[in-house]
Amino acid sequence: MILETRTSADLPWSEVTPETIYRSRREFLRTGVAGITGAAVAVLAACGTADVAEAQTTLGFTPNPKYVATAADKLNTFEQITTYNNFYEFGSEKGDPAKYAGKLTVKPWTVKVDGLVSKPGNYGVEDLVDFKALEERVYRHRCVEAWSMVIPWIGVPLASVLNKVGPTPSAKFVEFTTLERPSEMPGQRTNILQWPYLEGLRMDEAMHPLAFMVVGLYGKVLPNQNGAPLRIHVPWKYGFKSGKSIVRIRFTDKQPLNTWQIAAPNEYGFYANVNPNVPHPRWSQAHERRLPNLFSNTPTQMFNGYADQVASLYTGMDLKKNF
């Protein structure tokens, strides 16, 4: 595992990423040393580290030039991304995850792989994710609640993870289970949702190059409130499709149920593709609020702007029915 530790003294999470430094590092990587892995840079940066207990863990990664911030998609700040979260395991207020997730134990972490798969078993995070191949992708994140952010994730294609365990040809769907640990997740002491949180994808969706397995954010190890140590991000779907803190990956030939569909089947479907033409029963999805904007004046794009890459997955499907 290529995890380099780097001291940032006693800085809290909210202050660890001065954007200018972050950007300059990204720029440095993109321009000067495209061939050198970020890990090497991290090693240089790590010279002279001592205080392991207070160290922030920096990840080595290569920026993926296909998915970068643009004038239209400016990065949200680290603070915004880590203090405004829907992670009901920690409570239903947006600030709850940042407040309570610090107590979550993410080491050791085991992911159970089972179902229609050739290599079932219990895996560590490093067994599933090749930390030498980490890349950064800036993805638009569109919540079903009609707000959105732009986030620099660090991770690997989800397909690379699934290929390691070898789903059998009969596997048509994959189900992701989030950790259930009420002792560390106060939201799970209430029954506001059914626990553990379940999500699922069709195999061709999960194997699509855009589907991403995330282990980091802004060049650092993923903060707990964002789904550490292992979460999915499926950028053309509403945020709830992207399971966090994953402990089980199950391959199946039947379409699995997902938690929000169980909670309100008329409001949340299995597919949950971002679609401005299919309103949520309680609000329109035609526009979104690009946080921290006041105005909901960003037109929502079909498949969250990734239609050129994913629309073909749904050819011939009635997206109003399969919402």
Place this chain on the structure above:
Amino acid sequence: MRRLSVVVNAALASRAFYPIVWLACFTPGLLLGWRIYQAFTGADPSALGVNPTETLLHTTGRTALSLVLLTLTITPIRRLTGWNRLQSIRRTLGVWAFVYALSHVTCYVVFDQLGDIAGIWDDVANRPFITMGMLAFSILLVLAATSTNAAIRRLGRRWQRLHRLVYVAATAGIVHFVWGQKADIREPLEWAAYLAVLFAIRIGLAVRKRRRALQAAVTP
């Protein structure tokens, strides 16, 4: 208890009482205004949180609802305690509830809908969550408009009947709150429980009144 009543009634009669109530109603608005000021001058850019519109909507909505329920609490308290001067602040609370509801709706119209009438109409007509909110707001609008002394005189006995609609407004407001939640409806249910208690007290008082009237009728 009787002594307490004397003290309370004296306090309610003091000249400071009305300004204090007025200021108390204004305080949530002042606090929010201060956060808006900090956010927009950059003194504290995160004063309104990552989603400022959501903060504005939630704060104004909650304040409006709590003032509506406070308005409805006045009469039961007065009837149960005899602190009759409380009645004088009911209108103030009600008008302030309308002011916060108006701010709430304005945020929705300006920030969510960008003033797009077609979009607003689509919401009101097709989304029960918005329909309920607009129903509550429309009632508060009518009640605020008929809250002047002149209107009270003009409407006579009909005024009281009209203003009983505040119960419908409170109920619609809470339903709007419940339907606005994705899954966690515990908070609006607490408000609903409070409203249910107010209803129960009102019914109890009405039953007692009727019984006394009946008794008075049969005793020569």
